[in-house]
Amino acid sequence: MTEPIPPEQPVTQDTTRRSALVALFLGVVAIAIGYATAFRRGGAPVWAPWLLAVGIPVTIGGIMILGAARGRRGIGPLKIPFAFVVAVLAVGFSAALALPANEIALSKLWLGLPLRAAIVIYGVGLLPVFVLPIAYALTFETQTLNAEDVERVRELGRANRATAEYCGPTAIANHGLIEECEPTANREPNQHK
């Protein structure tokens, strides 16, 4: 069971999440610059797509790490599938950009497609299917959710519902009223209404 970070501790101690946020931000900025260059008079420069080719995998990797990070334990064994998928996307896009456009009728086909198309369709579009969902399932109890976690949250839910009973049905939905109502929590249900 992971202990939650007490509120008084600065969030910045969590290096995994911090790194993921930096990656996410830098990825988005790279993509934004890529778009911005397209507004130039001569159109987007040849390097603009490269910013997206790198920025997109970094952004996806960043947000996945942010979502998968658990307490201060980070992402544990998930770093391998995450690195793999970010690399597959980056290499796939880069190969599509860098390899020569020489598709002809007699081109060698890879599973029915010319090389660059095969890299994109099978690499970018299919390879992650065999890695990420399986990694998610295999690490689910240790990294994502277990019965103990669910019970802790259900306990909170029961407490919240009890608060709502004391404070009226809008207490939970009207954010912030929970605290205002807490001093009255020892009253009989609905006594205050």
Added chain:
Amino acid sequence: MISLANVSGLIQVALPNATRPAVVTVGILYFAVIVGISVWAARRTRTANDFFVAGKGIGLVALTIASVSVSVSGFAFIGGPGLIYAVGLGAMYIVLPAAVTNVMGAWVLAKRMRLLGEARSLITIPDAIGARYRSRAAQGLSAVAILVGIVGYMATNALAMGVVINSIFGVGLGWGIWIGMGVTLAYSASGGILAGIYNDVFQGTLMAVASVLVFLFVLNFGGGLGEISRTILAHDPILLGPWGKLTPLAALSFFFVFSMGSLGQPQAVHKYYMLRDPLQLKWYPLLKTLGLVLVLLLYFSVGVGVKAFVLSGRLPPLASPDQATPTLLLKVTPILLAALVFSGVAAATMSAANSFINIGAAIVTHDLPVAFGRRVKNELRWGRVVTILIAIAAAITAQRSGTMVAFLGIFGWGLFASTLVPALAVGLNWQGATRAGAIASITTGLIVTLALETTAYWKVFTFPAGVTASAVAMVSSFIVFFIVSWLTRRRAATEIDPDVRLVMEL
């Protein structure tokens, strides 16, 4: 570009008349099953919780198939293959993100939203935003953003339903719209999301079966993917380049908008609340990804297959790219398979419409009153009333003006993405995100999307090649979210309730 593709797939296509005894029979059977499921579900809908989140009691397989069903619109069956026919593999960048989006959504949103539902009895996406930031303003603003997007999506889907039903039964577009919306409304208002979910299960299964059968048929008819590729390479090799006839920037832009943007699509994200047991999330991404791959087989195979058949003279040239699927179905495939796919297209539009109607009703009867510190006394009754009003409004809008509907349909996906992804997807995973950051980000997404789409629609402004309003709005919203949260970071720790903090830490 994304949106235009979507609109052309769902609105501007005049589907050919497919009225044949077999097509009509399958169509009638399809509607009979829908009615049967709806009657069953209506008897089990007793509370607002049942109506909006199916009592949080849906099993894994049902939820997965339903989620696949609402993730795929009629675009995957009509407009998408047409886009591949026109621009080649560049159109694949719309669906390639499916390889990562489901599991990304599971890590980023599913667990936290499902647990928040458990802790706070939440039933909507704005609920989650409100709880995360302890802010009625953020909840109300996100509700408004979703409602604006839904208006467009609903009108688009109403018209799409009219087009498909007219094609199957030959009843005329106007009657098609009212029949489609009438059936959808009947099950949405009576059985709420419970009816929606189990109809989605039926519809999703139908779509997957139709897609796989068409995929196998096309490969068999074309002599395998290799032969199909050889034919295209001999005539127009650019189509099988990695970007097709798009620029690399445009193709990659598709990937960005449809990958990150998936985290803000309410019809899919809302489903996370409904899973009976949160521990069943374990297999959800795997099952959903496999389901989506099956449903999207038609998208790829019809696009490249019909191109090859036309280039080799086995099919006549198409009047427009969007005729790729109908032409293949009516001229080549067995009529029963055609009937199945036409019903699948109807299923896709009805499934999406039902989901949006339900979310819209929840916003009007739940989120907006909560934003003003009030609660509607009988959310179930008012949910049903608003469901009827939304459906009627969508049908009337769809009938009145195709042009206006096209405009409304343009910004749905982008609006959801730019207003919800930073505040919801990042915010639920970053304790440093602040209320001010969320509100600024949602406002930015809303204003930038509406402003850019409106000026582009009225031709006041033209985007450079490869850039879309959705993409610009999403990156703007992200950057504003980060900057404002950083500037107001001192407040971050005080803006999270302890139970929400626990959910964010797990």
